[in-house]
Amino acid sequence: MSGSAPIVGVFDSGVGGLSVWRALREALPHAHLSYLADNAWAPYGERPAEALRERLGALVRGWRDREPLNLLVLACNTATAVGIDALRAEHPDLPIVGIEPALRPALAATRSGRVGVLATRATLGSARYQALRAACLANAADGAAVHERAADGLADAIERGDEAAAEALCRSHLRALLDGAPGIDTLVLGCTHYPLVLGSWRAACEGHPLTLIDPAEAVARRALSLLAGAAAAVGAASRGDPAWRCTGGPEALTRATRQWLGLSSAEVFALQS
Template sequence: MCQKPTILFFDSGVGGFSVYREVKALLPDNQYLYCFDNGGFPYSEKSEQIITERTLAICRKIDKDYPLDLIVIACNTASTVVLPALREAFNIPIVGTVPAIKPAAEISQTKHIGLLATKGTVKRQYVNDLIQNYASHCVVEKLGSTVLAEIAEQKLRGSSVDLLALNEELKVWRDIDDLDTVILGCTHFPLIKDEIQICLPQVKYFIDPGKAIALRVKKLLENVQVRPIKETKNLIFCTQNFKYELVFQQALSLWGFNELRVLTGIGE
């Protein structure tokens, strides 16, 4: 039996699950690893240097013990910073996650669109370039929020979504009647898309890159030479122990994972 490729999804938190689930739905039989750097969460509050150093250290540490065939940086903030360094460090495909500005500009009827992302993502020149290249004919509202990522983390741990806090974060867009398209520019945000829709009822289209990333991964794996690996479990890694760890472990099987492990030695 041919060994399946080993794919690592990396994010500062669990938002990358929104990308992982799309890839796994398309390619159910691969080996999947997921790492959330909760020791560095949220990345939107970190410098570019720290984000790059932590991402490189974590990916190298996992690759040493679990030879990787492809890495998905399932984090918009990290993707705007670390992709060149990762591609220099690894000889395997590296897939980033960037705000889906081009498809949003194409689908919007009013040409008034919103980019909902983290504070780190909305201020990157990379994002400004995407807007200039693909949405210069649109009015683009930008809203950076750390609170929404935290709300999504809480939902995935089984807590109810605080709609009052969510509405407070989004209220600046509430009265923009012709805002018909919103880009979910953080991988956490698709996890609370239904709740965001309640707060922004005028929005017709919510755009995220999950399905497009899944198709990209499938294409790249066609030319990958699968590296031998001793352990074939689907594993989740974190970078420090956390309060809800036991509850989280009990829910792992629902996402297709076998075990949670803590990576040690990842410095600030």
């Protein structure tokens, strides 16, 4: 490791993982970030779980053939929910950090005892999420409740860069969630796409003071702890330019790095299928 920056792979089905990329960039200033968007298969939220596990396995094997990853971050709730256990079993030598809806901090933050979760159908329907939900509620205060809604169409609108459509969907999904559970005071953004439109969420929350919970910073802290030894070894070694790859056309990710991260010179390479 000495003399070179650790390589951190950041995976998402599309552009949603840019919210996690941003947090990792701050927490790991000397790491080389390698981003892979599986936009040829996006959105993941409505794909069968077994097909996703097979897809993830093939992508990570190919990735490791190209780059000596020191850490992999699954910056996608759906990929984590359906695939992280299989990936860890296949790659025991590779530290893998997943992301999941931040129920624990939300239940710690709520004053009313009612927490709302907006996520994809695949995430909400996964066994991993259901186990997380049960464990969190078992340790929560008496009377605590978690209310979910599948935010259909929202990740796709953000993927397209359609801010008007995304804001309309934020409003409609939040309204439906609050209509069903009006006491909610804390909202978990359960898909990495969603924090990219924080302005839309704040506009949608007008008149409903809600605490918004984004797990990206917790993921970055976990990544930092796993790479602490490597970071100490390389010190101020140059991290190089971030790597950007996708499985479909590069236009969406190129646009998204400018739109959501303010990067004007990111060069995205499309992988050969």
